[in-house]
Amino acid sequence: MRYEKGHKDATKERIIDVASRRFKGEGVAAVGLAGLMQDAGLTNGAFYAHFKSKQDLVEHVLADALDRRNIAVAKILNVGGNIEAVIRGYLSPRHCANAEQGCVTAALISEVSRHPKSTRAIHTQKIESFIKLIAPHMLGKSASDRRLAAYSLFGILIGSLQLARVGTDPALSKQILEGGISAALLLTQKTPSRTKNDS
Amino acid sequence: MRYEKGHKDATKERIIDVASRRFKGEGVAAVGLAGLMQDAGLTNGAFYAHFKSKQDLVEHVLADALDRRNIAVAKILNVGGNIEAVIRGYLSPRHCANAEQGCVTAALISEVSRHPKSTRAIHTQKIESFIKLIAPHMLGKSASDRRLAAYSLFGILIGSLQLARVGTDPALSKQILEGGISAALLLTQKTPSRTKNDS
DNA sequence: TGTACATCAGTGAACGCGCGTTCACTGATGTAC
DNA sequence: TGTACATCAGTGAACGCGCGTTCACTGATGTAC
Numbered sequence: 001m002r003y004e005k006g007h008k009d010a011t012k013e014r015i016i017d018v019a020s021r022r023f024k025g026e027g028v029a030a031v032g033l034a035g036l037m038q039d040a041g042l043t044n045g046a047f048y049a050h051f052k053s054k055q056d057l058v059e060h061v062l063a064d065a066l067d068r069r070n071i072a073v074a075k076i077l078n079v080g081g082n083i084e085a086v087i088r089g090y091l092s093p094r095h096c097a098n099a100e101q102g103c104v105t106a107a108l109i110s111e112v113s114r115h116p117k118s119t120r121a122i123h124t125q126k127i128e129s130f131i132k133l134i135a136p137h138m139l140g141k142s143a144s145d146r147r148l149a150a151y152s153l154f155g156i157l158i159g160s161l162q163l164a165r166v167g168t169d170p171a172l173s174k175q176i177l178e179g180g181i182s183a184a185l186l187l188t189q190k191t192p193s194r195t196k197n198d199s
Numbered sequence: 200m201r202y203e204k205g206h207k208d209a210t211k212e213r214i215i216d217v218a219s220r221r222f223k224g225e226g227v228a229a230v231g232l233a234g235l236m237q238d239a240g241l242t243n244g245a246f247y248a249h250f251k252s253k254q255d256l257v258e259h260v261l262a263d264a265l266d267r268r269n270i271a272v273a274k275i276l277n278v279g280g281n282i283e284a285v286i287r288g289y290l291s292p293r294h295c296a297n298a299e300q301g302c303v304t305a306a307l308i309s310e311v312s313r314h315p316k317s318t319r320a321i322h323t324q325k326i327e328s329f330i331k332l333i334a335p336h337m338l339g340k341s342a343s344d345r346r347l348a349a350y351s352l353f354g355i356l357i358g359s360l361q362l363a364r365v366g367t368d369p370a371l372s373k374q375i376l377e378g379g380i381s382a383a384l385l386l387t388q389k390t391p392s393r394t395k396n397d398s
Numbered sequence: 399t400g401t402a403c404a405t406c407a408g409t410g411a412a413c414g415c416g417c418g419t420t421c422a423c424t425g426a427t428g429t430a431c
Numbered sequence: 432t433g434t435a436c437a438t439c440a441g442t443g444a445a446c447g448c449g450c451g452t453t454c455a456c457t458g459a460t461g462t463a464c
Contacts, residue, residue, distance in 0.1 A: 003439090007440080011441090043441070046442075111309070114224075114226055120365055120366070124367050148375070151359070152359060152381070155362055160354035162309055166322055175347055175350075186386075233451090244410060252452085
């Protein structure tokens with residue numbers, strides 16, 4: 001072979017990484033494939049050796065970005081961190097200022113909600129995994145209550161982050177983030193929960 | 200004059216109304232001016248008799264839609280309705296299913312946050328009016344606390360609505376909306392507040 | 399009252415441009431005999 | 432060992448299309464004299 005083993009997979013990943021950053025920073029519709037491929041060090045024609053269409057790329061980006069986020073959150077929760085650490089990290093000025101490296105849901109959810117059902121289904125499914133991760137840390141009598149509280153928490157997170165991002169006054173944005181942290185904490189347990197394996 | 204007095208203003212409003220619906224339903228970037236003008240019963244060339252550019256139209260749409268929302272909310276709060284009525288209306292299946300007639304913030308906030316500062320400033324300013332409307336109904340020791348709680352409430356509203364909209368399972372979306380209502384109510388006062396004029 | 403001109407909302411063709419997608423081709427490598 | 436062929440990641444020009452924007456023009460009305 002002209003290229004070492006795994007070369008094509010690496011290229012595909014590189015395209016996905018570049019697309020992930022640019023989609024989150026500029027929106028899917030605003031990013032053209034030719035420029036994207038140039039950023040990945042390739043020419044436009046090579047795109048279709050890796051993806052069926054732009055929509056296919058969007059789905060790969062979503063799946064990849066959401067998996068990474070879930071893994072990162074699981075890591076924080078597993079190594080002694082608590083849900084508060086997740087919330088404070090999410091509603092940090094750093095995350096607010098860096099959409100292109102941040103949460104794909106906050107950046108693209110309204111655009112994705114206008115995409116085909118197949119694309120939305122990917123998002124739905126990965127979010128469900130995220131909810132499962134944080135639900136045990138939520139306030140609520142039943143598992144079902146905690147699950148819904150987890151959705152509400154995620155709602156506060158993406159909503160507050162978006163409000164902070166659209167604002168033109170940095171001081172106000174910081175306040176919105178801090179208010180969001182307080183509100184989010186109202187939905188969580190004060191002490192780490194036990195999983196069924198712990199009891 | 201060829202046209203009765205106020206004709207041009209009426210035309211401009213019609214364009215803004217059509218644009219408002221289509222922008223919210225499809226996203227700003229996905230809507231072309233030619234199609235928009237056709238929907239308004241005009242031809243493409245007439246657009247620039249009313250607006251300096253597409254961006255100018257976006258700013259008119261934002262200002263108009265946000266004003267209308269604020270007026271509608273003020274009406275609910277003034278005629279004996281309470282903040283709970285606002286919350287339940289916002290997180291209703293009806294609002295969830297009709298983005299094109301719904302809240303412009305939930306539909307366009309992430310797109311707007313990538314627009315020029317002038318556009319974002321309009322949004323910021325109108326949201327501030329909305330916050331002033333609902334802050335008296337929020338839980339909090341100080342006016343400043345209530346103001347931040349109002350931002351958090353708005354964060355839950357737009358976040359939960361977006362999560363419900365992106366989902367592909369209607370039953371789950373309904374649950375998300377109901378969970379959002381519960382979480383939102385945690386931030387509000389149980390009884391209507393007094394304004395300084397009442398006391 | 400009649401005529402010439404100004405006004406102006408709207409028309410519709412045209413502009414250059416970048417979009418997503420297609421495709422014939424390149425050229426370095428591995429394989430067959 | 433040497434030669435002919437298959438493989439395949441990537442190239443780059445081209446496709447039709449719709450975009451935002453411009454502009455010369457239309458035609459019904461109001462105004463001036």
